[in-house]
Amino acid sequence: MSEEKKSLNFIEQIIEDDLANGLAQDKLRFRFPPEPNGYLHIGHAASICLNFGLGLRYNAPVNLRFDDTNPAKEEQEYVDSIKHDVQWLGFTWDKELYSSDYFQQLYDWAVEIIKNGKAYVDDQSSEEMALQKGTPTEPGTDSKNRNRSVEENLALFLKMKNGDFEEGSHVLRAKIDMKHVNMHMRDPIMYRILKRHHHRTGNDWCIYPMYDWTHGESDYLEQISHSICTLEFKSHRDLYDWYIDQVYDPEKLRPKQREFARRNLSYTVMSKRKLLQLVEEGIVTGWDDPRMPTISGLRRRGYTPESIRTFSETAGISKRDNVTDVALLEYCIKDDLNKTAPRVMAVLDPIKVVITNYPEGNEEWLTAENNQEDESAGFREVPFSREIYIEKEDFREEANKKFFRLKLGNEVRLKNAYIIKAESVVKDENGEITEIHCTYDTESLSGSGTEASQRKVKGTLHWVSIKHAIKAEVRVYDRLFTEEAPDSHKEKDFKDFLNPDSLTVLEAFVEPSLKEANVLDRFQFQRLGYFCVDKDTTEFHLVFNRTVPLRDSWAKMEE
């Protein structure tokens, strides 16, 4: 263990203070409480890493609790994907729980609250109720039903529960204060009638508890010490506390709600609604489209769990609105993959090179290191022959001396192979170059130890042997939007900023060792970037996704 002191974030600070004030460490308990109504995204990852990270730091249990109180929007499919994503990120929950597990307990408590005169059944329309609610600057007015007798409320609530009323006709409301400065305290709804099938409780219930009524009580039932949510719930905290007050036993631990700022990323959108729009309008191929900021999208793109955890840790948390530069995320994945991804050669935009002094029909299998950063990664064999592909942009007939690549009359090193010199070009009737004719230095083979092999040439190119190369589809992804904060413009729709070039599909040639690659395997295509095998790959058709390009200081010089 290093002794360097790591500064605490403000949530850890709160916990340390609670500990210092007598909270026993073994009382610490956290939870991650997603609603199963969509896929998790990188913003959720911040919350997951925060809560589970706290669990690890304090050796405390962390529950995975599905906040499933709205059967109209929730599905098992989402439950499954959320569990998969959390596990994939590398975390283990203590208990898998559901708010719907507490429906009976919540109902029983609601009856008690009615008996205590703290809740009433209202049969006004939602429009009427909205009108009575007032505004942030004007107090609300009491419902005409506010003073029903306990007996009447009990009878009505039972009828609600039994399905005797239509959807929307009755609600149970907490009786707090219609003039309260906090809108959420103006007699909030506890239950509404929803004659819907619930993914877990089926048709057992036709009344469903609202978020506020459910969340704090669930935390209390699970004895969550610190209930961490995002900033927009700050004003719900009064209600959270009020509801717990109604059932609180001083012998038990009292959960605290604390809020932090949600994590935003530049060049993307994070709201479920907008993400859904991208999916439904076919702008992306699905929730796991590699351009999506969803966990499943990042996974398919080639991101590692480690890189996402590092990103969350590095970005930190606070209470400020933020837009984190996606460059930080990209740095995290490049840093991880640089250490772990095997290097291979692939040519994305090929041009043919003929090595005229190389014997026709000859071939050699040359030794190439799998990862210069990791000796234990070992070596592999790559085939070399008379005709190879290199990248079009790696050749110019003439260029200034800043251009280290191949040009007429100049030498370059072919990675792990020979030094070649460009002698002439063959052009078609349009003047397009179809072949580059080179000669090679027969003594210059990489690693051969000869004097010629030690010669310094400025440029090193990647290549593939035409005869041995495998065709592959390469999907080159770029940022989905051209604007840092596409949804921050009040006058414009976020889709106005879609990047028309967010996907480019290429037919590329890759070295034959890639034949054995499996879905999600990650590689560095040398000099190009990091790529992973897409799930669309079949036995006869290899598909790669570009995760992220390598830093390219040459391209910057060229600008």
Add this chain to the structure above:
RNA sequence: UGACCCAUGGUGUAAUGGUAGCACUCCGGUUUUUGGUAUCGUCAGUCAAGGUUCGAGUCCUUGUGGGUCAACCA
């Protein structure tokens, strides 16, 4: 014309009244059989004005700017 939250380099975050630090980005040098990596370095910050204090990014006041709150959503 309310209540609450927030304000530190371009970005994200530290500094718990005592030297404004770290990371990313940008820019430059060195190394390099990846124009990658590594490494060294440059640029760049406490929203404003008052106050308390020996000392204020931190505490107080007032402004300014941004955000949140009026779903039978979570």
